[in-house]
Amino acid sequence: MVMRAPAVLCLCLAAACSAAGRKNSLAPLPAGADGVAILCGKVLTVDDGDQIFSPGMILVRDGKLAYVGERKPIPEGYRQLDLGNAWATPGMVELHSHIQTGGWGDINDMVIPVNPELRASAGLRPANPLIQRACAGGVTTLFGIPGSGTSNSGFGVIYKAKTSGTYQDVVVRDPGGMKIAQSYNPERQAGDLGLTRAGLWYILEDLNHKAIGAIREKRKDPALANLERVHERDLPVLIHCAGSDGFPAAARMWKLEYDTRCVLSHGCFDAHATAPWIVATGAPVNAGPRTMDYVVTHNGAITGTAEKYLKAGAKDLSLNTDSPVVPQEELFLQGTVSARFGADAYTMLRACTIHPARVFGIADRVGSLEPGKDADIVIRSGDPLDPRARVEMVLIDGAVQYDASHGQVF
C-alpha cells in the first residue's frame, strides 16, 4: 500500500535530478575519501517525487549521499554493504522531544514565566541512554526542547541521535528554534499573573512587543537576541498548544499577528475540530503525542487527529512523541496509530521524515534520501510503519550508529 502509486512515478522520475538540487554521482571515489555502497531490497527516498527503488543502491561519500537510485555497477573505491531484502528509509525527524538531558529533569526553569535567554543545549548530554534507544528506533534528528512549565521556556537545540560522540559531533543547529507553551501547563501557580489564558496571552504579547521594539530601535539586549531572530523569521518556533481553545489561539498570535515560522505542536484533545481554520492560516501542524481523541468530543467514536488535519488539507503535517511522554523510539508507531485511525500510511511516513525537516528548515540536510544530503539512513526488515518490521541498522552522517546484529535494542 505504500508503494503502489510511487512505483509508477519512480520509472519516469528516476533520471530526473533531485529536489535538493544535486545530481546523483557515480564517479569513482577520490583518493582519501571514505565511501560505502549500500545494496538493499527497497529504497524509500521520501523525496518530492516519492521515488522508490526496488532493488536499490545508495552511495555514501564522506558522510553525505552521493547516489540514491536503482542498482548500478558500484564505482571504483566504494566498499560494498549488501543488506539483502531490507528496506532503506530516511532517518526519522522528531520536533518535540525532551530526552536531551537523559531523563525527565533539567528542562523546566520555572521561576519566571518567560525565559527567551535560556537554551536547552546547556543540558544536552549526547548519546545518553534515551538517545541511544531513539537511534535504535530509527530516529536520527531531534529538536531537543525545554518543557512547557512556563509560557516561554527558552530555545531548543537540533541534534543527531548518534550513539557516541561529543557535543560538536551531534549538534546540527543551536539555537534550533524557540519553544512556546500557549496553554495547558504554563498556567502560573505562583501567585503572579498568568493563572488564566488571558494572563498567559498578555505575558506573551508583552514579551513579543519588547523584542519587536528592540528590533525597531536596534537596541542590543542579550536576553532578547534569539527572540528577535524568531521575529525576523530566522528561527522557527514550536508551540505547545492543544484543545479547540489553545490551538487556534496559538495560530492567531504566532501566525496571523506576528507571522513567525511557527509550528503548532500537539494539537491534541478536540483541537482537530478547528483543523480547517488552522490549515487556512498556513501554520503547519506537528501532531502528537496523543494522536487520537475519544474522550473530549464525547461522540462515541475514536477520531484519528492526523486524519482530521489531512482531510482539512494540511500540508507538511508532522508527528511527534513529546518523548519521554511517548518513548522516542516509538515515533514510527505514532504514524502506525494515525494510519490505523484513517490517515494515509505513506503520508504518515512523510510526517515522520521530510515534513518535520521542511517546516524546521533543515530539509537541505535531513528528512529524505537525496544526493547531497546527510547520509542518515535507517535499514528496516520491512515497511517502516509496520511494527513487525525491525530496525536492523542505523547510519548517521554515513557512520553505523546501531547494528542489530550486535544485539537488538528495540
Added chain:
Amino acid sequence: MARSLLGFLAFLALLGAPARSQTSAQTPARAPAAGERGGPGLALLARKVLTVPFEGVQFVDNAVLLVKDGKIEAVGTKAETAIPAGYQIVDLGDRWLMPGMIDLHSHVAGTFDINDMVYLCNPGLRVSCSVIPENPRFKVAVAAGVTTVLFIPGSGVNMSGQGVLVKTGLDRYEDAVIRNPGSLKIAQAGNPEGWTVGVGRSFMNFDLRQVLRRGKAYAERWKAHDASSGSEAPEKNFDLEIFRALLDKKAQISTHTQIFQVVLTTLTMLRREFGFDVFIDHGEMAGYKLAALAVELGVPVISGPREVEVPTRTFINWTGSNPEAILGIAAEYQKGGVKMLGFNTDAPVVPEEELPIQATVSVHYGLDDSQVESVRGLTIIPAITAGIAQRVGSLEPGKDADILIVTGDPIDPRNTVERVFIDGRSVYDIAKEKRRW
C-alpha cells in the same frame, strides 16, 4: 399496613401483566439472517482466509467460506468451492477473514468483584456469577475481534476460584457461555503475598499443596465410586467438585505465574506432582528460562500482559534476570522450543481490545512469525489450551462461525476489524454503526 401494601402490589401486578404480554405480542421474533441458526446459508468471498487449523496449511487465498446454522460449513478456493443455491453471497474484495480471537486471561466479563480474600484457597468459588454478557468493555473487545475470553477471578489469593469461558458479543448468558467451569485459577505467587498481614512463598506452597491433595483424593474417591456399581457414594463436597473436572481433564488450571522460581513451582507441583492439565497464563519476566521444561511436561504458555523484558534494575532484578536488551517474552519461549504459545491481556491490565497488539509487540521483539504464529497464538493455540478447539479457534467445517472481517493482516495494527460474526450472527458492523475501535 402490610396487608394493604400487599394488596397494592397485587393490583400493580394485575395492571402490569396484560401490558407486558401486549408488548411481547407487538415485537415478533425477527427472521434469522443468513448464516444464523435457522436462517439461509451465507457465502463470504475474501482475498485471504486465515483458517489456522492446528496442523496443515494455515490459509486459503481467493477463498469462499460457507456459513450455515451458525456453524462453518466449508472453506476453500473460489474455483473449487460450489456455493449452494439460496445462499446469500457477500463479496469482500481484498479483505481477509480469520477466526475470532481468544483471550485466556481476562477480568472484564462483568462486575469487578473478582477477589474474595478471606481464605487463601477457594476452589469452590465461581466467577460466572459476575458475568454481564454485553458490558461496555466487551462492546469494545468484540469490535477489536476478541470473541472468546476465559473470565477468571483475581490473583489476590492462591486459589481464587473457577473461571468461565464466555463469548463476548452475545446478549444472553446462556448463549455466551462456552464452558463452566472454564478453569481453576491459581495464583502461584506474585500477588497473594499481600494476603492479610502477608504470607511467604513456603507457606503458600504448603497451603496450596494441602488443598490440591485433598481435592485430588476427593476426585479419586468419586472416580472409584463411579467405576464400581453398588459402592457407597462419597459425601458431596461442593468446595472440591472442581477437582473431578480436573481429574477427568474436562477443565484446566490457569496459573498466574511469572518469575523463574514461581514458574518452576507451577511446572513441578501442578503438572509433574499432581498431573493436572495446567497452562502458564501470565507468561512474563524470566519464566521463559524454563521453556524446555514446559515443553517436556506439555505445558502451554500464554504470554502477557507484559510481552517484553526490559533492561532495568528495578524489582525485576530479583528474578535473576537483567538482560542488556529488550527481550520479547514470546520470542524467548519460542527460542526455548515452546510451540503451544499464545497471548493474553490480563484485561483490564492491558485493554481487552489490544489483544492482537500483544502479538504485534511479540513479533516486533523477535517472535518468528513465518508460520503465522502470531495469529495462531490468538486463536487455535488458546482454543486447544483451554480444551474448546472443537468449537472455536480456527475456521474449519463444523466449528462455530466466529469470524472476523479484517482490512488486511490482523497483526498489522494499521488494519481494522470491519465486521464480526459470532455463531453466524453479525454482532458488529462498522458499515451500520460507529466504529468502536
